Amino acid sequence: MSIxxxxxxxxxxxxxxxxxxxxxxxxDFLGREILGRVAVKYEIPxxxxxxxxxxxxxxxxxxxxxxxxxxxxxxxxxxxxxxxDNLVCQGLAAHLYVLGVSHALRVHILSxxxxxxxxxxxxxxxxxxxxxxxxxxxxxxxxxxxxxxxNLDETDPSQYDLVISLSKIDPDEAVKLIGExxxxxxxxPMTYSIKCIxxxxxxxxxxxxxxxxxxxxxxxxxxxxxxxRTTALKREKKKRANIIREVAGGIPGVEYVEVHVINDFFxxxxxxxx
Amino acid sequence: MKEQMEVLLLDDEPIxxxxxxxxxxxxxxxxxxxxxxxxxxxxIDQKDFDxxxxxxxxxxxxxxxVLEHVTEKxxxxxxxxxxxxxxxxxxREAMEKxxxxxxxKPFQPDDLRKVIAKAARALGIDIDFEIGPEAGG
Numbered sequence: 446m447s448i449x450x451x452x453x454x455x456x457x458x459x460x461x462x463x464x465x466x467x468x469x470x471x472x473d474f475l476g477r478e479i480l481g482r483v484a485v486k487y488e489i490p491x492x493x494x495x496x497x498x499x500x501x502x503x504x505x506x507x508x509x510x511x512x513x514x515x516x517x518x519x520x521x522x523x524x525x526x527x528x529x530d531n532l533v534c535q536g537l538a539a540h541l542y543v544l545g546v547s548h549a550l551r552v553h554i555l556s557x558x559x560x561x562x563x564x565x566x567x568x569x570x571x572x573x574x575x576x577x578x579x580x581x582x583x584x585x586x587x588x589x590x591x592x593x594x595x596n597l598d599e600t601d602p603s604q605y606d607l608v609i610s611l612s613k614i615d616p617d618e619a620v621k622l623i624g625e626x627x628x629x630x631x632x633x634p635m636t637y638s639i640k641c642i643x644x645x646x647x648x649x650x651x652x653x654x655x656x657x658x659x660x661x662x663x664x665x666x667x668x669x670x671x672x673x674r675t676t677a678l679k680r681e682k683k684k685r686a687n688i689i690r691e692v693a694g695g696i697p698g699v700e701y702v703e704v705h706v707i708n709d710f711f712x713x714x715x716x717x718x719x
Numbered sequence: 720m721k722e723q724m725e726v727l728l729l730d731d732e733p734i735x736x737x738x739x740x741x742x743x744x745x746x747x748x749x750x751x752x753x754x755x756x757x758x759x760x761x762x763i764d765q766k767d768f769d770x771x772x773x774x775x776x777x778x779x780x781x782x783x784x785v786l787e788h789v790t791e792k793x794x795x796x797x798x799x800x801x802x803x804x805x806x807x808x809x810x811r812e813a814m815e816k817x818x819x820x821x822x823x824k825p826f827q828p829d830d831l832r833k834v835i836a837k838a839a840r841a842l843g844i845d846i847d848f849e850i851g852p853e854a855g856g
Binding site: 629632636637638 | 805807811812814820822826833834
């Protein structure tokens with residue numbers, strides 16, 4: 446009746462572990478296969494969604510607004526699936542946005558660094574020193590990605606309920622350990638945790654709907670009451686609030702919309718210089 | 720035939736008991752309301768309740784202590800925790816210590832009725848309430 450969210454410093458190892466855990470426990474596996482569904486719904490190439498999960502916007506590259514939208518669309522789809530029970534989720538950054546849900550066990554798998562370096566050496570034909578540098582660079586990259594995307598450091602062990610190092614514990618034992626941990630009563634769904642996950646799902650759905658028109662929108666939901674925060678020029682505030690109220694109010698599950706529009710000082714200042 | 724559930728409701732805010740007692744009576748619960756945790760513990764020592772509903776944050780004796788007392792004295796009793804200060808760590812602690820369910824305030828009387836009905840089902844008691852699809856526990 447619970448959810449297991451697995452992340453790892455290696456996507457491939459995390460995926461293998463998540464699939465093995467799902468199989469051992471008879472749970473469903475929720476991985477990047479759902480990106481196909483998101484791609485169809487929002488008419489975005491699937492590769493761009495994968496890129497959004499792996500790269501952050503650079504100064505001259507990917508647009509920040511577009512990146513945020515792609516992540517929001519993924520989040521919306523993942524949250525919808527996470528309302529179901531008995532799932533192992535991996536590779537969709539859910540460990541960074543399923544927060545405060547007590548029946549979600551968040552597991553971080555640390556790959557065997559030396560083994561990963563050896564693999565790089567044999568696959569890429571590079572020196573051990575270069576392979577080690579690349580491995581460390583990738584780790585730093587993941588940290589920065591998680592900070593940019595969700596303002597959380599995914600390499601910080603305190604973010605997780607369970608951290609397993611594959612250099613110390615072999616994968617079969619790790620799967621057993623995850624299975625034992627999820628059986629603790631503390632990870633059992635309860636009225637409160639079910640409410641939490643429904644609130645996160647509703648907020649994700651509302652945000653995904655509003656983002657195209659209002660890229661800076663922030664959404665919080667609780668029991669059908671949705672609080673939306675955004676910025677606008679003083680003269681646009683009322684109009685913007687009304688549009689948000691109308692659009693969000695039409696989303697299934699939304700019972701009341703509260704909108705807070707604060708002055709967009711940057712645009713206001715830019716306009717005053719014209 | 721529908722049966723009656725014996726319920727003890729403990730919350731130091733009088734409005735909670737006042738509001739929930741009639742709501743639970745509607746589904747066949749005989750509710751004893753307490754605002755004082757010490758008095759509630761004394762009553763728990765005297766009588767076996769089917770369900771204890773307790774607030775968590777109270778002066779002197781908190782809800783976790785009440786939970787521990789009930790599980791020690793009457794393991795079959797289902798304890799439902801309610802709190803206005805819900806947090807993941809507290810929810811997990813309560814569940815680990817044997818709570819049947821954990822509900823964040825504010826909630827609708829129907830939310831508690833659903834959980835009480837689930838407790839009744841777990842105890843094999845037939846009460847006058849249909850559980851909807853989203854009840855936790």
